[in-house]
């Protein structure tokens with residue numbers, strides 16, 4: 001089989017790889033129905049995460065179970081399943097508290113940009129759809145593996161309540177789906193921060209009521225203008241840079257909450273400044289496994305269509321073009337078809 005490897009900055013290759021096999025009795029092998037490139041893959045692609053050796057890529061996936069190990073009892077061959085980017089046992093104390101990405105047995109899934117995939121801890125990690133989905137539903141189901149679940153967690157962590165005023169920092173797929181999540185949770189006003197017309201349009205489609213195209217201090221000033229000087233009740237930080245975090249903290253009302261889901265790169269917070277803001281900070285790698293059953297139901301019933309974030313579809317063999325399109329911001333998110 002061929003799979004995706006990153007050799008160095010902007011050097012993605014689709015090359016011969018060993019076929020995945022059951023190595024532990026808790027494993028499953030999936031035939032991937034669709035995979036995609038994540039905004040967080042771009043950190044490595046751009047050389048901002050050091051690459052010491054050629055590394056397999058891909059952590060967002062859905063597909064059909066081909067084979068399971070002897071200890072797998074819930075997941076069955078033939079089922080269509082979705083799993084998180086972190087495999088988890090779903091039984092330890094952290095999993096039971098809803099933080100499956102902090103599972104004591106967690107293991108990063110990192111070979112998903114390929115036609116077949118080994119998923120560890122299959123019973124804890126994978127959730128099956130009610131039946132085999134039709135093709136048009138697959139993009140939306142795929143988002144539940146990471147970006148939709150991450151946007152959802154951002155809104156949960158930011159304590160979005162019915163009637164709330166919400167600001168979303170970041171107009172990548174996660175930020176846009178954070179808008180969708182906040183709408184679904186009943187926010188009255190949702191301010192999307194974006195300076196790109198196609199992303200602003202999608203943000204409005206997902207439920208944004210206002211757009212702020214400024215950045216930094218000017219963006220904070222605009223949020224204050226829009227909220228009578230108070231600030232937003234809930235802020236979703238979906239970028240991970242120092243500027244985005246400062247923007248999020250500055251936009252939040254005293255006592256408000258920030259859900260931070262962007263993987264931090266160069267974020268440094270001053271304890272005293274933070275102390276004086278009265279904000280709640282909650283974040284981390286989103287425990288998307290917690291939300292999978294609920295989000296599968298919402299997609300299955302047609303209540304949400306998060307798959308709209310995919311604005312480009314390419315064959316898996318052209319995965320290098322997919323990275324390039326996202327790196328150059330020509331595409332919001334690229335779906336890869338095996």
Ligand SMILES: [Zn+2]
Nearest residue numbers: 090092095103
């Ligand atoms: Zn666990």
